[in-house]
Amino acid sequence: MGFRCGIVGLPNVGKSTLFNALTETQAAQAANYPFCTIEPNVGQVSVLDERLDKIAAIASSAKIIPTQLAFVDIAGLVKGASQGEGLGNQFLGNIREVDAIVHVLRCFEDDDIQHVANKVDPIADAEVVETELMLSDLESLEKRVPAAEKKATGGDKEAKILASVLGQTLELLRDGKPARLTEPKDDEEQRLFNQAQLLTAKPVLYVCNVAEDEAATGNALSERVAAKAAAEGAQSVVVSAAIESELVGMEEEDRGEYLAELGLEESGLARVVRAGYELLQLQTYFTAGPKEARAWTFPKGAKAPQAAGEIHTDFERGFIKAETIAYEDYIASNGEAGAREAGKLRQEGKDYLVQDGDILNFKFNV
Ligand SMILES: Nc1ncnc2c1ncn2[C@@H]1O[C@H](COP(=O)(O)OP(=O)(O)OP(=O)(O)O)[C@@H](O)[C@H]1O
Numbered sequence: 404m405g406f407r408c409g410i411v412g413l414p415n416v417g418k419s420t421l422f423n424a425l426t427e428t429q430a431a432q433a434a435n436y437p438f439c440t441i442e443p444n445v446g447q448v449s450v451l452d453e454r455l456d457k458i459a460a461i462a463s464s465a466k467i468i469p470t471q472l473a474f475v476d477i478a479g480l481v482k483g484a485s486q487g488e489g490l491g492n493q494f495l496g497n498i499r500e501v502d503a504i505v506h507v508l509r510c511f512e513d514d515d516i517q518h519v520a521n522k523v524d525p526i527a528d529a530e531v532v533e534t535e536l537m538l539s540d541l542e543s544l545e546k547r548v549p550a551a552e553k554k555a556t557g558g559d560k561e562a563k564i565l566a567s568v569l570g571q572t573l574e575l576l577r578d579g580k581p582a583r584l585t586e587p588k589d590d591e592e593q594r595l596f597n598q599a600q601l602l603t604a605k606p607v608l609y610v611c612n613v614a615e616d617e618a619a620t621g622n623a624l625s626e627r628v629a630a631k632a633a634a635e636g637a638q639s640v641v642v643s644a645a646i647e648s649e650l651v652g653m654e655e656e657d658r659g660e661y662l663a664e665l666g667l668e669e670s671g672l673a674r675v676v677r678a679g680y681e682l683l684q685l686q687t688y689f690t691a692g693p694k695e696a697r698a699w700t701f702p703k704g705a706k707a708p709q710a711a712g713e714i715h716t717d718f719e720r721g722f723i724k725a726e727t728i729a730y731e732d733y734i735a736s737n738g739e740a741g742a743r744e745a746g747k748l749r750q751e752g753k754d755y756l757v758q759d760g761d762i763l764n765f766k767f768n769v
């Protein structure tokens with residue numbers, strides 16, 4: 404099971420256009436009318452990483468397999484969703500299932516494209532969506548906190564911890580602040596907080612969808628979004644979904660030329676994927692051999708057996724050790740044989756904290 408980023412936002416802001424470009428398919432129907440998307444579409448997106456190409460060149464790998472991140476195109480959310488308005492509850496349910504939120508904000512003017520509030524204002528738009536998510540969390544905690552408090556008076560230890568941490572969250576929400584700002588006191592509080600699966604606890608990336616000629620510079624609207632993101636500990640990127648959807652159909656060469664013409668160094672999608680990866684606190688390790696060089700995703704802070712489990716559950720179950728080469732050492736020693744000679748190939752056990760960029764070879768026995 405992989406990590407999933409849910410693309411959310413008001414209707415008709417460019418979510419499906421972005422999703423299609425991301426997944427390089429026309430799987431999601433992008434059209435100029437609100438509520439065009441009802442069932443969420445899921446797409447796997449490759450995470451580009453130049454380290455993988457370098458490793459593959461050294462190992463003379465026949466195949467290169469990048470790691471992937473899943474994006475989900477969720478239907479547009481409107482005011483009143485928490486009360487079941489629009490396609491309300493279904494949307495909130497879809498959002499609950501993702502690990503991070505990619506919030507698309509319309510930052511382009513175009514009289515031909517209808518805006519549900521008839522005005523382009525990304526800050527107001529962002530607040531509409533956030534308010535719905537906060538109301539949904541608030542409603543759920545208004546029930547759960549008193550229930551936990553009642554159980555706690557009966558002597559239930561876990562309920563006591565739950566009441567303490569979610570009580571703090573409830574105060575924040577009543578103050579109009581997202582659950583994400585909760586500060587659990589210890590690991591146990593953190594665990595129970597995570598288990599509560601609140602919508603506003605999820606990390607957020609704002610995608611400012613600008614007009615084609617503003618993709619390189621952003622505009623006054625995207626600057627306001629950037630300021631909002633900074634104040635909330637969220638992130639933001641400037642992308643023109645219109646450009647991205649044009650890039651998809653192009654040959655590699657034309658693509659480079661077109662990007663240069665627009666004053667862009669790389670496609671906005673690469674930045675969205677990278678930001679999504681960071682948002683989820685994900686890191687990458689590699690496996691390399693003549694058959695293939697492959698990147699694998701693991702959550703930051705994972706130990707060797709858990710990272711091995713990303714390849715196969717048997718690797719985790721029967722884990723013996725991991726032969727490990729740090730990325731810089733692998734490059735400097737020109738591959739595994741050189742690293743071994745230079746004493747840079749380490750034998751690591753089950754408590755090893757896997758580092759971003761590690762080249763690993765797992766020994767296991769089942
Ligand atoms: N940067 C942009 N500049 C101009 N037009 C754009 C831009 N991004 C998207 N559009 C146009 O806006 C319209 C709506 O896009 P899209 O269908 O992707 O919205 P959506 O957010 O998925 O809507 P819904 O919530 O209804 O599913 C489309 O006509 C699309 O071509």
Ligand SMILES: [Mg+2]
Pocket residue numbers: 418419420432433439440478479
């Ligand atoms: Mg859509």
